[in-house]
Amino acid sequence: MASQQVRLAEIAHARSGDKGEASNVGLIANSSQLYGVIRDQVTAQRVKEHFKGFVRGRVERFEVANLNALNFILHDSLGGGGTESLKTDAQGKTHGQGLLQMLVEVPEELLASSGRKS
Numbered sequence: 278m279a280s281q282q283v284r285l286a287e288i289a290h291a292r293s294g295d296k297g298e299a300s301n302v303g304l305i306a307n308s309s310q311l312y313g314v315i316r317d318q319v320t321a322q323r324v325k326e327h328f329k330g331f332v333r334g335r336v337e338r339f340e341v342a343n344l345n346a347l348n349f350i351l352h353d354s355l356g357g358g359g360t361e362s363l364k365t366d367a368q369g370k371t372h373g374q375g376l377l378q379m380l381v382e383v384p385e386e387l388l389a390s391s392g393r394k395s
């Protein structure tokens with residue numbers, strides 16, 4: 278089966294926020310078939326590597342299959358949070374957009390059925 282490498286933004290959307298020093302990122306697949314792709318490829322380890330330099334703590338992953346979603350908690354990713362950090366943007370709202378830049382392999386038949394043009 279042929280596959281193509283695409284950014285998560287082409288097959289999913291994300292929501293993110295923060296609590297203190299941790300960021301919370303929800304990744305929602307555009308279909309149940311695409312959920313299988315993100316479930317298999319977007320691991321806690323890959324997310325930690327994707328955000329290297331930003332996430333100093335562990336990354337936890339939770340599956341929310343009934344919503345075709347994964348939820349990640351990125352510990353020690355905000356330098357103490359908005360009120361304590363010297364970072365320009367110490368909120369987690371940008372982490373969802375950052376995760377959508379990750380590349381994944383998607384079977385071409387799923388891309389065709391999702392309405393994406395090659």
